[in-house]
Amino acid sequence: MSNATASTAPAGRPSGQLRSPIGVRHLVRRLLTGLIAVWGAITIVFFALYSSNNPVLLLVPPDAPPEETARLTRLYGFDQPVPVQYVKFLGNVVTGSFPDSLRYGQDPLTIALQKVPASLLLGAASLVLGVLVGGLIGYVAATARYAWLRRVPLSIATVADAVPTFFVGMVLILVFAVTLRWVPTMGRGAGGVTGMILPTITLAIAFVPAISRVFRTALLEALRADHVRTAIAKGVSRPMVALRHVVANAVGPTLNVVGIQAGVLLGGAVVTESVFGWPGIGQLSINAVQNRDYPLVIVCVLIIAIGFVLINLVVDVLSVLIEPRLRA
Amino acid sequence: MSTATAVLPELDERPATRVRRPSIGWAGRIGAALLVVIVGVSLLAPLLAGDPLQQDLASILAAPSRAHPLGLDEVGRDVLDRVIWGGRTALSISLTAALIATVLGLALALGSALFGGWVDTLCSRIADVQLAVPTIVLAIVVLAFVGNSFVPIVVVLVLGSWVLTFRVLRGHARTVVEQQYIEAAIVAGAGRSALARRHLLPSVAPLFFVAFTLSASSALMLQASLGFLGLGVQPPRPDWGAMVASGRDALSAAWWVATAPGVAIVLTVLALQLFGDGLAERYLGGARNSEGAR
Numbered sequence: 001m002s003n004a005t006a007s008t009a010p011a012g013r014p015s016g017q018l019r020s021p022i023g024v025r026h027l028v029r030r031l032l033t034g035l036i037a038v039w040g041a042i043t044i045v046f047f048a049l050y051s052s053n054n055p056v057l058l059l060v061p062p063d064a065p066p067e068e069t070a071r072l073t074r075l076y077g078f079d080q081p082v083p084v085q086y087v088k089f090l091g092n093v094v095t096g097s098f099p100d101s102l103r104y105g106q107d108p109l110t111i112a113l114q115k116v117p118a119s120l121l122l123g124a125a126s127l128v129l130g131v132l133v134g135g136l137i138g139y140v141a142a143t144a145r146y147a148w149l150r151r152v153p154l155s156i157a158t159v160a161d162a163v164p165t166f167f168v169g170m171v172l173i174l175v176f177a178v179t180l181r182w183v184p185t186m187g188r189g190a191g192g193v194t195g196m197i198l199p200t201i202t203l204a205i206a207f208v209p210a211i212s213r214v215f216r217t218a219l220l221e222a223l224r225a226d227h228v229r230t231a232i233a234k235g236v237s238r239p240m241v242a243l244r245h246v247v248a249n250a251v252g253p254t255l256n257v258v259g260i261q262a263g264v265l266l267g268g269a270v271v272t273e274s275v276f277g278w279p280g281i282g283q284l285s286i287n288a289v290q291n292r293d294y295p296l297v298i299v300c301v302l303i304i305a306i307g308f309v310l311i312n313l314v315v316d317v318l319s320v321l322i323e324p325r326l327r328a
Numbered sequence: 329m330s331t332a333t334a335v336l337p338e339l340d341e342r343p344a345t346r347v348r349r350p351s352i353g354w355a356g357r358i359g360a361a362l363l364v365v366i367v368g369v370s371l372l373a374p375l376l377a378g379d380p381l382q383q384d385l386a387s388i389l390a391a392p393s394r395a396h397p398l399g400l401d402e403v404g405r406d407v408l409d410r411v412i413w414g415g416r417t418a419l420s421i422s423l424t425a426a427l428i429a430t431v432l433g434l435a436l437a438l439g440s441a442l443f444g445g446w447v448d449t450l451c452s453r454i455a456d457v458q459l460a461v462p463t464i465v466l467a468i469v470v471l472a473f474v475g476n477s478f479v480p481i482v483v484v485l486v487l488g489s490w491v492l493t494f495r496v497l498r499g500h501a502r503t504v505v506e507q508q509y510i511e512a513a514i515v516a517g518a519g520r521s522a523l524a525r526r527h528l529l530p531s532v533a534p535l536f537f538v539a540f541t542l543s544a545s546s547a548l549m550l551q552a553s554l555g556f557l558g559l560g561v562q563p564p565r566p567d568w569g570a571m572v573a574s575g576r577d578a579l580s581a582a583w584w585v586a587t588a589p590g591v592a593i594v595l596t597v598l599a600l601q602l603f604g605d606g607l608a609e610r611y612l613g614g615a616r617n618s619e620g621a622r
Contacts, residue, residue, distance in 0.1 A: 167572060167594065170572060170586055267463060
């Protein structure tokens, strides 16, 4: 890993020179894949919009004068052939010009972007909590000395996997807000931090089971590896073996699962925000659907899709940094 | 195990040794039993439960009693009746979606394994694209613009879950295709359809059933979430997710209204997962792969 070992590096690599931790080509390829995904989301939105006979009627207020309808029809080219419409739609999305929100009467992009920080806060907090708890359960399930300790926490996590996120939130509200009155019921409210506790736990529970299962499997695999036996045999201390040789090797696969679970995380976030009235992009999108505020729906969906791509990108870069074997 | 075959004389063509399969385990049996009860109750809903829409406005949010074991909801409808009828909604939608998704996954997986080349590449690319669009985005778009009746909901659930089956079955089918007995069958003149019917299908069948139960559990979960978000089947048709959502407002006054359908969801999902895990244990030697695409 250091310069000193460069002489033993595989042939074909100039000696004495460290490779960049992540290949530029790898990064570019991932970015392109992400762009394709966003493009796919835009395309789905377009065709869903188009499948209702006249998209303009969805995008203007119900009481809009005919001139306004006609203006928007021309602006978005809905009177032109579908391929032309599609290109125009793509162009409008790229430049960020959307019709005004029907409910708020202003640019939907501005409204939606204001909600992003709250969602990020909730997502980050529950990601930290979920990774810590899931990691702990997985570690205990793989290494604990007592059979019950190996089984019980993991079983609880498995049962939790069968509980839909909205019902987790509901039960938490019932127990801690309604019955015990420890925390406020709704929103971030006056409580500030206390209002964050239940949503964070709820969202974390959505992916603790997956993390703990994968981490356990990865740990068991790492524990069987030859180099671990060697390390124990040559007298490396137990905690050091666990940390440096076992856990370090199990983090890569687990991180990968966090990436795969990103979709679950987003879906869970939308549900969690709705349950707790959390003022984030998820709640906004559901409200927009219920209010038939289609311009706002489009913007919300695109922001969520971009968020999904970004999460996957970050996970990808991180896993290559942690697991150099992955950089092909 | 089986009493019927024990009486029959052993046929010569039978392989001399049969693989002894592990049982589906006690958890799997509990899941199966629970599943039988839930499906049975849903099928017999017209006999077991009263009208889920009948209102008793005089006793809104009444507590559980002998006449109404799970109480009344916010507009005076019997919660137990609605939970039983809601099971029909939940099971019909999620089982239909899971069946279509797994059959689609199976067809594409067999196609990929048998034809290879560009067919395989194309199917895998489609699966990648599918994974790149989160299901919740798909659900919001389709259900907002196309409407939320049975067919669009099923389409969303299918799109959200076919990749899991495809990935798992494709991997398995590809290893089977590389086996020598397949080569022998090809030499003996077996066509692709014969290979698929005689060799691949029997080989992937256990995996298919495991994939089906696990897809059904995730489809049910997603269906309930959509119902909760108001994107599912429309009221007044009883739907577990929507019932939890409407009971939420009365949580402090009548907690049972939201809790009863929620428990029904959890039990059904759990039953499907336990049964699926049991099947996986029996036929695949464990290693449930629920970490795949959702």
